[in-house]
Amino acid sequence: MAETLLVAGTASHVGKSTVVAGLCRLLADAGVDVAPFKAQNMSNNARAVVSGDDWGEIGVSQYVQARAAGITPTTDLNPVLLKPRGDTESQLVLDGEAVGHYDAGSYYERHWEEALEAAVDAYNRLAAEHEVIVAEGAGSIAEINLHDRDLANVETARFADASVLLVGDIERGGVFASLYGTLELLPEDLRDRVAGTLITKFRGDPTLLEPGIEELESLTGVPVVGVLPYKDPGLPAEDSVSLPPEGQRAVRGEDDYPPAQSVTVGVPRLPHISNFTDMEPLRNAPGVRVAYLPLYTPSLDADAVVIPGTKNTVDDLLALKAAGFDEHLTAFEGPIVGICGGYQMLGREITNAAVESTAAHDRVEGLGLLPVKTRFQSDKAVRQTTVSVEGTGPIAGATGRATGYEIHMGRTTQLTDAAEPLDDGSTATESVLGTYLHGLFENRAIREAFLDVVFERANKERPATAENRESPYDAAAALVSDIDSDWLAAELGYPADGTVSPT
Template sequence: MATTLLVAGTASHVGKSTVVAGLARLLASHGVDVAPFKGQNMSNNARAVLTPNGSWGEMGVSQYVQARAADVAPTTDHNPVLLKPRGDSESQLVIDGQAVGHYEAGTYYETHWDDTRKAAKRAHARLAEDHDVILAEGAGSIAEINLHDRDLANIETARFADASILLVGDIERGGAFASLYGTLELLPADIRRRVEGIVITKFRGDPDLLDPGIDELEAKTGVPVVGVLPYDDPGLPAEDSVSLPAEGNRKTVGEDSQTETVTVGVVRLPHISNFTDFEPLARVPGVQVTYLPVEAEFGAVDALVLPGTKNTVDDLLALREAGVGEAVASFSGPIVGICGGYQMLGEQITNAGIESTVDRDTVSGFGLLPVKTRFQREKRVQEATVSVDGTGPINGATGSVTGYEIHMGQSEPLSTISQPLGEQSAVHGSVLGTYLHGLFENRNVRSAFVETVANQAGVDRSTHPSTHHSPYDRARDLVTEIEQEWFETVFPEAVTDMEASR
């Protein structure tokens, strides 16, 4: 039976995903057979992967990344229950990769709690049969006492997986010691006994300054602090919109040096999804990615992107009301629409009521691409590999690209048009539309896009380096701060394998 470690947190966005990815990379690099797991995730950043029965399904992006870090093929068993928020306290429920329906929170717990718990337990059992170590990631705070009777990702996972627990607290936001102490005090007694260690993340400065607080925390709780991880962003894809600016605010990530940069503006849609599509661009030296509120002026960016969305029609209407249609039409730089953004750039969307509560069947798009989209109730979920005939914003790109599609509409050209990324794409002038998520993870397209943007903006990129470090390896380097003695306690057989591999 596999050893399971649950990496739980005092709150959302404290670094759980990074710790799991780093541990997965560290163990895998020493020959340990390790797999990630998250019983229930809530995220609109999903990837298309295979289900246990061999069909295509969806899973949260963090578990996809963690599987890659562990050097195992991603499968929905790594994230058997996924909730995709779509606004108004409603989420789409995905079990074992397949969409089940849309539910408010109360309805979900009343009608599907038993089904989701059983699905998560079965998925963990399958992983435990095939791997030696399971690294489970919790969700939010493990101390949400109002949810302890239905907390699938934390409490239930700890129990059915017989897991040890590593508690993660983020010191950057302040109050870390109080959060860690309070979390331990609020845990059910059987869960509290499972906590084997504490990790403090995102520390800046001299860690010796924490020693008095660590000593007192350990004395009060009896739980050892087994690592203080320095502040670093390895560049792993973000799981949820906590990492994005709030609506109406702006955020820029990427190159911040004094050398010339190009800036790619991503419109921060109200129901934005799969915004991890643009993180590979932000890791390119000399490139900034800025998330723009819908009311923003676009003159300060060199390229414009309309990203994916969980609600294309409502977001399209919101953009139109904010005057974005005119701003997009007058924008002179390259424009890329991905998935829902592609649909918005077309002439029209029909069957609009399938996705939205609008009282009309047809909604006009921005008209920058001669295509029309018809919504269908069946969702298309699959990986895709297509040949590239680079034109428009990806001028000069050749070869092939791999990505994934998750959408409910099909787009058809209204006239003869270039389709540089297969049938589900279109280019008109400097405007590109595609359903292919993960597009910029492909170096050939990413490089062609950046060069096209730089050339049009008159930016010299010859002074920028062309390499960057693997985010998986950077995450691994972070968790090497965790004490070796703790590894020997929690993973005795795995540590033996690690020592033998050195």
């Protein structure tokens, strides 16, 4: 069976996903057969991956980590996925398949044992096929109110017989207290499994931390195995914690270009936003900024708009209208792209809406920017797909083939003849495109065509496309290479000279 390391955290958003991805790439580059794993994930950023002879959903971080490890992503990497669709309710996805919507009480009372069984079975399959498993915990491992049902942390450490690397984020402040307090609150058997702690997101001179590190190690007996600098390797974010709070505008992307060579792509900050990782290829393009816009905004102040996916299309559409954002879109003269739920919003109507919405709406009027209608159905489309491209409108000039994935419950049909630039049921006018293809802008031809249109409509000169941009997987590996190599050798068989040796 595989050696297993659980990367656990003192809190959410401390860098666990990045550390796992970096370790997967570091080990894979050294010739280790490694796989990522997360028993239970809560995220609306999902990917369609292999599930037996079909397709299923996993959290985007495990997809990214699989790519870093150089293996085919499957649903075994994330057997339990919870996709929030309201304040108290989530869709439960087991082994890639959606099985229903439940509040927290119902999940723990009726489905947790089933989820645990799915997680154990998935782990055992992975452990039989790979030398090393790098597992990711969820949130904080010290949630003492959940220790009897903490699938991603406590149960994973136990059923995987895992060593634990505890990660604390110094940018939040109080990192020594967080690490010490977390260790003190762990059940004794888990405390004994903690082989090291790791400090992330540090800015400045690491030697300033040495007195604190020495005292922490003296108090706990657990070594601090690294201090990682504050650096974003460019990996997709797992959840909306990484986004600005609702009501705040935040801009991400290139800042090194003058106004005459830069554009802004506006993205409405939907209450139930999902798969916003679709924007990552845009924000990484030279001269492009992605601005997450509050729905209550006085103006769009953007050169193009992309309406992202959402776990709750109807309620987010109603929220968008209530804020008056629909009026901004109607008056907007630049390119508009809607992906998945965003596509559904752009049509004239949505019917059978109660299937998807937490509110009992049967028919909801759309934004009316595309001549289509959407009807929700109980069965869910989940698949990877390759489509033909004959670009028009916002992606004019794009041709060839494009790959991506679909995750949706609605079925959209055209009400009048209109252009279909991608043969996935997409629809386009001169300025508006709607498509179900997630990963749209990961396709170079489509991304380049879209940005050409955006810069041209904005009457700005587009800067040259950067060549040889560093892989985010390699950047993550470089980041975690600061972890003590002797410690990695002891825990996972990864020695300092980069060659493989048995644990």
